[in-house]
Amino acid sequence: MTKNKLEITDTTTGEKIKEAARKVFTKKGYAATRTRDIAEEAGINLALLNYYFRSKEKLFDIVMRENMQQLLIGLRSVLYNETTTLLHKIKAIVSNYINLLRKHPDLPLFILSEIKANPDKFAMNIGARTLLLKSHFFKQVKETGKGKINPIQIIINIIGLTVFPFIASPLLKHVGDLNQKEFDALMKERKKMIPIWINGMLKVK
Amino acid sequence: MTKNKLEITDTTTGEKIKEAARKVFTKKGYAATRTRDIAEEAGINLALLNYYFRSKEKLFDIVMRENMQQLLIGLRSVLYNETTTLLHKIKAIVSNYINLLRKHPDLPLFILSEIKANPDKFAMNIGARTLLLKSHFFKQVKETGKGKINPIQIIINIIGLTVFPFIASPLLKHVGDLNQKEFDALMKERKKMIPIWINGMLKVK
DNA sequence: ACCTGTTTTAATCAATTGATTAAATTATTT
DNA sequence: AAATAATTTAATCAATTGATTAAAACAGGT
Incomplete structure (x- = not known):
């Protein structure tokens, strides 16, 4: 299942992490956010965060870019x-x-x-x-x-x-x-x- | 010199720490502030922060209370x-x-x-x-x-x-x-x- | 000068944090 | 089914962080 079984609500692991990150980052801010909070919120192993997004900062950049995008759409x-x-x-x-x-x-x-x-x-x-x-x-x-x-x-x-x-x-x-x-x-x-x-x-x- | 030699600009150690804390907290927020940043900004030893204010949070509370006070004065x-x-x-x-x-x-x-x-x-x-x-x-x-x-x-x-x-x-x-x-x-x-x-x-x- | 209490310093601690690793499990391809 | 690739997990690492400690420096009173 490398590519889409039409992903019922596009609930890839990567997507789960990103949405959890959006929630936690947006609520607590970058500095106060712990990667472990994101992992828990997403219900995944901490290491997967780095596996999919390399680092906390890279994940943050993606979330923030999308957030700002949303305001301009x-x-x-x-x-x-x-x-x-x-x-x-x-x-x-x-x-x-x-x-x-x-x-x-x-x-x-x-x-x-x-x-x-x-x-x-x-x-x-x-x-x-x-x-x-x-x-x-x-x-x-x-x-x-x-x-x-x-x-x-x-x-x-x-x-x-x-x-x-x-x-x-x-x-x-x-x-x-x-x-x-x-x-x-x-x-x-x-x-x-x-x-x-x-x-x-x-x-x- | 236990009490006031009329403290030219009231530059007690405690006061130096508090003003440094105000500067750093206000600029970076509580979560992103390191007690070491405050100590450096104040030009004092890190331990003095805890000696005078017990903890980062207690220091923050004092600074924040004064900040809000200032807005209501x-x-x-x-x-x-x-x-x-x-x-x-x-x-x-x-x-x-x-x-x-x-x-x-x-x-x-x-x-x-x-x-x-x-x-x-x-x-x-x-x-x-x-x-x-x-x-x-x-x-x-x-x-x-x-x-x-x-x-x-x-x-x-x-x-x-x-x-x-x-x-x-x-x-x-x-x-x-x-x-x-x-x-x-x-x-x-x-x-x-x-x-x-x-x-x-x-x-x- | 000596004593006493206060302030300052350097060293250290335990906990937390972001990140990595090596092994395991699971999926895909052949 | 076997082989290969992708994903997930538990354990661990090194760095950072807030806080503490014990000793040193300093001050004021006698």
Whole structure:
């Protein structure tokens, strides 16, 4: 069985390890993760981790690359669509990301922590820069704010308003006295509100 | 010299260790920090760390407590001032925090990461909840948004718009192609803009 | 100068951690 | 079935890590 018996849920040993690694890395971060935790989570012998992925770091690189990939999938098609309004794009971006983050709430804190811990490692990605800066979306932000506002500020606000509550969720739940259900309801409401708020910013002055 | 020769900059051995620990912990996080890194940064023998603070964790607890303290200092006097307008309070909060974060840019990511890594440890702080929820500031947010908007959403937005850029700064600098100077200019501009943006949100609908 | 308590140092410990090895088991090919 | 290749396991390694110890250096009081 070297190649696919159509692998019912593609549950190769390698795949099991990778998914276990994603879970543990994302929850605890690279430094706090023990390869033995990953092995246990995957239900495999520790040595198999090195057999399939050479090292903890190589495994991490693969998981992280896929995680970042996931955040960019589908973004290009929105950013570069020349047939939709700016407001429509903002609604799509915010809605898609909040849906994604409700499924993977600790993705942003994980990614931002690891970028900070090792900025050089992620410096390569010149593609992410042009993806945004050359987009139809960015042009629309520029001309809608026509000189009044730096478009980067608007970008920061869209991402910040969308992502921040998930980054700070333990804190917000505590000081706001919210359970998971109430927090979820807030995030659902934000899907509607953030585009309205951003729209307001674009009309300031 | 058992007690103060007025300690020119209070540079006790214990203080040197604590400040070195603050620097290393804040930069690398608890898990990635080695007690030997702290000792080297402080220029002291490793054993002195345990002599003065018993353990890595106890030292961390002290540093973290002080860090969180720093974020709350001066907040109460703003939140509970019954003589100022809501807009005035928002300006004060945003301005104070951006000033603080420009001096200590990796404080928020550090704190939020550690809270997520160990939520129980920080669960005690029932004081932080009432500090916000019982404040004159919170009442003003409630009545200004009069039923139209959940005040918690406004709180999230104020904190998010203020703090998020610092959390995501390596990413923002990269995709926005910003150097430190340009990033700083953006943060300066946000001191003016965030209160305006929040004001707009309070008037939505 | 001598004693006493505090601070500092070098050496060391036990536990943990990422990784490897050699043998075993299992699958595939001939 | 035999041979070969791939996968899995248990045992072990060397390096790192947080912490401790016993001795040395230092200070203040008498």
